[in-house]
Amino acid sequence: MNPFLGIAIVLLALGALIFGVKRLQAGSIDPELARKLVHMGMGVVCLSFPWLFAEPWPVWILACLAAVSLAALRFVPVLRRDLGGVLHGVQRNSFGEVYFPLGVAAVFTLAHGHTILFVIPVALLTFADAAGALVGKRWGRLKYPTLEGQKSVEGSAAVGVVGCLCSAVPLVLTGHDVRAAVLIGMVMGLFGLILEAVSWRGSDNAFLPLAAFAQINVYLHASLGSLLARLAVLTALTFIAMIWRRGQVVDDGARLGAALAMYFFWAIGGWTWLVAPVVLLASYARLMPIHPHEVPRHDLIAVICVSSAGLVWCVAEAFSPAPHWRWLFTLGMATHQAVIATVRYSQGRPRWTRSRWLMAGVTQALLTQGLAFWVMDRGRTVNGAGLAAGAVCLAVATAVFALCEPKLQMPDDLNARWWKQGATAMVASTAALFVMNL
Numbered sequence: 001m002n003p004f005l006g007i008a009i010v011l012l013a014l015g016a017l018i019f020g021v022k023r024l025q026a027g028s029i030d031p032e033l034a035r036k037l038v039h040m041g042m043g044v045v046c047l048s049f050p051w052l053f054a055e056p057w058p059v060w061i062l063a064c065l066a067a068v069s070l071a072a073l074r075f076v077p078v079l080r081r082d083l084g085g086v087l088h089g090v091q092r093n094s095f096g097e098v099y100f101p102l103g104v105a106a107v108f109t110l111a112h113g114h115t116i117l118f119v120i121p122v123a124l125l126t127f128a129d130a131a132g133a134l135v136g137k138r139w140g141r142l143k144y145p146t147l148e149g150q151k152s153v154e155g156s157a158a159v160g161v162v163g164c165l166c167s168a169v170p171l172v173l174t175g176h177d178v179r180a181a182v183l184i185g186m187v188m189g190l191f192g193l194i195l196e197a198v199s200w201r202g203s204d205n206a207f208l209p210l211a212a213f214a215q216i217n218v219y220l221h222a223s224l225g226s227l228l229a230r231l232a233v234l235t236a237l238t239f240i241a242m243i244w245r246r247g248q249v250v251d252d253g254a255r256l257g258a259a260l261a262m263y264f265f266w267a268i269g270g271w272t273w274l275v276a277p278v279v280l281l282a283s284y285a286r287l288m289p290i291h292p293h294e295v296p297r298h299d300l301i302a303v304i305c306v307s308s309a310g311l312v313w314c315v316a317e318a319f320s321p322a323p324h325w326r327w328l329f330t331l332g333m334a335t336h337q338a339v340i341a342t343v344r345y346s347q348g349r350p351r352w353t354r355s356r357w358l359m360a361g362v363t364q365a366l367l368t369q370g371l372a373f374w375v376m377d378r379g380r381t382v383n384g385a386g387l388a389a390g391a392v393c394l395a396v397a398t399a400v401f402a403l404c405e406p407k408l409q410m411p412d413d414l415n416a417r418w419w420k421q422g423a424t425a426m427v428a429s430t431a432a433l434f435v436m437n438l
Helices: 003-026 031-046 056-075 077-088 096-111 115-139 153-173 178-198 204-219 226-245 252-271 271-286 300-319 323-348 354-377 383-406 415-438
Strands: 143-146 149-152
Touching: 003 031, 003 056, 031 096, 031 115, 031 178, 056 096, 077 149, 096 115, 096 204, 115 149, 115 153, 115 178, 115 204, 115 300, 149 153, 149 252, 153 178, 153 354, 178 204, 178 226, 178 252, 204 252, 226 252, 252 300, 252 323, 271 300, 271 323, 271 354, 323 354, 323 415, 354 383, 383 415
Parallel strands: none
Antiparallel strands: 143 149
């Protein structure tokens, strides 16, 4: 089909969807129902993309138009008053409607014409989240706390069940082994359930399609035993995250988020991708000074920021497997360790100078992470010069962070510092990638 004709068809369909739901609202349908009707309608339209477009550029044009239009419905007073009530009748500080089209476009690009790799992530994004919201609102009785408030066990269960069906049914219909399809569906359903439970400000609309794509890309080539092991590991990590209370360093959402991240690293890259985060956790517990005063409990934002650089390189590994992604992943985790250790030394050794805190933090991260990586890798991925270049990137990034942070022991805004730390790790690992390509 001509791509411009396809774009016109999609725009007409989306316009009809918005105006149709607006007319339904005149009949006083529930605002949450109206919001989810738009969500599902957009998803159904997007599911047609593999049959409308052969290249990614028309999808990106549509995604940008949709993101700008949906943002305008939120921020332009006239549009918000006339049409914005379709999406914003529910008072919620969320940008999920903007993330939605961008996530779809990213997956379409990554799928490279492989229909099943596009359909399953978009189906999960379209139906699982909507099912959770509608079931939770209608039948939700058992509540649990999240970063954004409360969600219901019933709604989360609906996300899991519908997510399982959204993954298994397309696989069965396209001729895949039924046993493998069921196992993949169960894994994806549980993964989607946890991700939706810990999502923040609609972030699942961006994370879910990319994470689903990365996993499906691996699972399609996995054996039944491997799929069963993945289901068992994800179930076990979820159970441990829910019952672990020792130290109370992180809250429930952060524990679930950490379990999800650890599972994702392992599912995509294998056990070697768990070495760096395990070294970070062990160093935090055993090698860093204890804060002499009470430390605030960390929430999901801390986990998102610490995992952010690792998630980028893990998705890169899923899309285009290569040994150097694991090195960049390790460098990102090592940078987090250096920053955290520097902060902990500033808290536990207040008489030291800032440069001494920095030297202690960087040295600890380089020794523990560098030794662990070298023992595991044995020079297959990077040589001594590569390790040295990575160490320089880590040290410089950590030094900039430590020297530019006025209140190293305890900032006025802890969440803002977590975002700065995440950016520092991403800069350090990206700089190492640039050096490797010289």
